[in-house]
Amino acid sequence: MADITAIRHRIKSIGDTHQITKAMELISVAKMRKMTEKQAFSSLYFDSVRYTVKDILRHSADVQNKYTALRGGGRAAYVVIAGDKGLAGAFNNNVLNLAWEHMQRYPVHYVITIGQMARAFFEAKKQPVDLEFTHAVASPTLHDARGIVRDILDLYDKNLMDEVYVVFTHMYSSADHVPEVVKLLPIEEKEIRADVNTTFSGDICYDPSPHEVLEVLVPQYLIGLIYTALIHSASSEHAARMVAMSSANKNAEKMLGELGLTYNRLRQGAITSELLDLTSGKFFYENTVHGGQEKE
Amino acid sequence: MPDKFYLEIITPEKAFFRGDVESILIPSVGGDCMIMAGHQPMVFATQPGILTITVNGQRREAFMSEGFIEVRPDATIAFSQAVEWPEDIDERRAEEAKERAEEMVRRNRSAAEYRLNRIALQRAFARLRVKHHEYGDRS
Numbered sequence: 001m002a003d004i005t006a007i008r009h010r011i012k013s014i015g016d017t018h019q020i021t022k023a024m025e026l027i028s029v030a031k032m033r034k035m036t037e038k039q040a041f042s043s044l045y046f047d048s049v050r051y052t053v054k055d056i057l058r059h060s061a062d063v064q065n066k067y068t069a070l071r072g073g074g075r076a077a078y079v080v081i082a083g084d085k086g087l088a089g090a091f092n093n094n095v096l097n098l099a100w101e102h103m104q105r106y107p108v109h110y111v112i113t114i115g116q117m118a119r120a121f122f123e124a125k126k127q128p129v130d131l132e133f134t135h136a137v138a139s140p141t142l143h144d145a146r147g148i149v150r151d152i153l154d155l156y157d158k159n160l161m162d163e164v165y166v167v168f169t170h171m172y173s174s175a176d177h178v179p180e181v182v183k184l185l186p187i188e189e190k191e192i193r194a195d196v197n198t199t200f201s202g203d204i205c206y207d208p209s210p211h212e213v214l215e216v217l218v219p220q221y222l223i224g225l226i227y228t229a230l231i232h233s234a235s236s237e238h239a240a241r242m243v244a245m246s247s248a249n250k251n252a253e254k255m256l257g258e259l260g261l262t263y264n265r266l267r268q269g270a271i272t273s274e275l276l277d278l279t280s281g282k283f284f285y286e287n288t289v290h291g292g293q294e295k296e
Numbered sequence: 297m298p299d300k301f302y303l304e305i306i307t308p309e310k311a312f313f314r315g316d317v318e319s320i321l322i323p324s325v326g327g328d329c330m331i332m333a334g335h336q337p338m339v340f341a342t343q344p345g346i347l348t349i350t351v352n353g354q355r356r357e358a359f360m361s362e363g364f365i366e367v368r369p370d371a372t373i374a375f376s377q378a379v380e381w382p383e384d385i386d387e388r389r390a391e392e393a394k395e396r397a398e399e400m401v402r403r404n405r406s407a408a409e410y411r412l413n414r415i416a417l418q419r420a421f422a423r424l425r426v427k428h429h430e431y432g433d434r435s
Contacts, residue, residue: 042308048375052339052364142308142377150412204366205338208326216325216341216362220377227308 004270007263011256018252024087025245028238032174035235042231046224050192053214053221057189060210067153067218068187073162077110077130078103079152079184081168081229082118083237084137091169091240092117095179095233099167100125102181110161112152114230131155137237140230142223149222156185168229169236175243177236184225187218299333302371303349305379312358312379313349320372321348322365323422331367340365342376344419346426359385359426361419385427394420 056063080099082092096118103109112131113119122129131151136144152164164185171177183191206213303320305313319332323345347360363376397417401410 038309041310044311045306045308045375048306048366048373049364052366205336207324207329207338207340212325213339213341213364216343216364220363224308 004266007259011259014252014255021245021248025242028242032235032238035231039231046228049217049220049224053217054189054192056210056214063210063214065214065218067185070186071162074106075108075161076106076163077161079112079166080118081233082115084116088237088241089244091237095169096121098179140234142227145223145227148226166229168233171232171236174239301333305374307376307379317349317351319350335367338367344422346422357426357429359423382426385423387427390420390423
C-alpha cells in the first residue's frame with residue numbers, strides 16, 4: 001500500500017499535467033483550424049500554377065529551363081520538414097525515419113532541416129546538417145517560403161547537387177496524415193501532381209512564349225511547393241498533437257479516478273484504524289489502569 | 297455597352313477580386329495588353345506593374361506583382377504573388393524597398409542577383425506609381 005501523502009502528491013501532479021494537456025489540445029485545435037484556412041486559400045493559387053507548369057511541359061517538349069534539365073548524378077539534397085516541438089505522437093518520428101531511409105539510397109546526400117526536431121534527429125544520427133531554417137515551422141508565411149527557395153536555388157545553381165527532395169507530412173484530413181517524399185528539382189512533368197479540373201481542355205497559347213511563361217512560373221512553382229509543404233506539415237503537427245493530447249487527457253482522467261478511489265480507501269482505512277486504536281485504548285485504560293486503581 | 301466577362305484575381309493569401317468586367321489592361325512580359333470579352337484562350341506571364349480594371353466605364357488601378365493570367369472561354373483568372381489597391385500600399389515601405397533595390401543594383405554582384413534586384417526595383421516602382429495615380433499626380 002502506497003503512502004497516503006505520496007498519493008496526494010501524485011493526484012496533485014497529475015491534475016496539473018492534465019490542465020496542461022487540456023490547454024495544449026485546445027491550442028492545437030485552434031492552430032490547426034487556422035492552418036487549414038490558410039491552406040485552402042493557397043492551394044487554389046498553387047494548384048493552378050502546378051497545372052499550368054505541367055501543361056507547358058506536356059505540350060511543348062522542346063521548352064527547356066535550367067531547372068527542368070536532368071543532371072544525372074548521385075548527389076541528392078533533402079529538405080526535411082518536421083516540428084519544433086515534441087509531444088505530437090509519432091508525427092516527428094514518422095517523417096524523419098522516412099527521410100532517413102530514403103537518404104540511404106544516395107551515396108552523397110545533403111540535409112537541409114526545417115524545424116528543431118529535424119535537426120536534433122540528424123545530430124543524433126551523426127549526420128551533419130548542411131543548412132538549417134528556423135522560425136518557419138510555427139506559422140509559415142510566403143516570405144519564409146521565398147527565402148528557403150532562394151537559398152536552395154543558390155546551392156543548386158552552384159552545381160552542388162543533382163536532385164532536391166522535400167520530405168514532409170501531407171495532411172489529407174485531420175485524422176489522416178502521411179509522410180511523403182516529393183521531388184523539388186529538377187522539375188519533371190510526371191512528378192507534378194495536378195488535380196485541377198479546368199473546364200477548358202483545348203490548346204492554350206502562351207504569351208510571349210511558353211518558354212517565358214515557364215520562366216516566370218518556375219520560381220512560383222517552387223515557392224508554392226515549399227509553402228504548401230510547410231503548411232501541410234504544420235497542420236499535421238497540430239492534428240497529431242491534438243490526437244496525442246486528447247488521449248493524454250483521457251488517461252489522466254482515468255488515473256485521477258483510480259487514484260482518487262485508492263486515496264479515499266486509504267483515508268477511510270486510516271480513520272478506521274485510528275478509531276479502533278482510540279476505542280481499544282480506552283477499553284485497555286478502563287480495564288487496566290482504572291481497574292488497578294480500584295483494587296488499591 | 298461593351299460585353300463583359302468574368303474575372304477572378306487570386307493571390308496565395310486571398311481572392312482579391314471576383315466579378316464581371318469590361319476590360320483589363322495587364323502588365324504582360326511582352327508589353328501591356330488589353331483583354332476584352334471573347335479573347336482567344338491564352339496564358340500571359342506578367343511582370344510587376346499596373347493592372348487596370350474597367351467596370352461600367354469606371355477604371356480602377358491596382359498594383360500587380362509577377363504572376364500569370366489565364367484567359368479561358370468561361371472566365372479569366374489572374375494569379376499573382378501580390379495584388380494591392382492603391383489605398384493598401386504602404387508608401388514608405390515601397391520607397392524603402394526602392395532605395396534598397398537601387399543600392400543592390402548599383403553593387404550588381406552577379407547576373408542572378410541583378411535579375412532579382414531588377415524585379416524588386418520594378419515592384420517598388422510599380423507600387424509607387426499606382427499610389428501616386430490615386431492622388432491624381434498624373435491622369
